[in-house]
Amino acid sequence: MGAVRIILLIIYYLLDAFSLLMLVSAILSWIPPARESKFYAFIEKIIGPILNPIRKFLFRFEWVRRCPIDLSFLALVLIISLASNCVYILMTVI
Secondary structure (H helix, E strand, O other): OOHHHHHHHHHHHHHHHHHHHHHHHHHHOOOHHHHOOHHHHHHHHHHHHHHHHHHHHHOOOHHHHOOOOOHHHHHHHHHHHHHHHHHHHHHHHO
């Protein structure tokens, strides 16, 4: 296995772990006592710096501000899914 393939595999697993953290964050956000836990704060420290620029960009649009759900979270899930699929395709080619 080449060095590039190993790097791509590490990136693939990091993206997978990040999407798992996002799933846990989404579930915990619906449980009020869990939002006050240290574990949730830790997850938000990891996700927040990546989610905030997307949120800031999307909030430029009026229809996004009126939406009852956080579309920036959905946008980040789609971006991670696209990046993960691109890395997977690169791994199969190399």
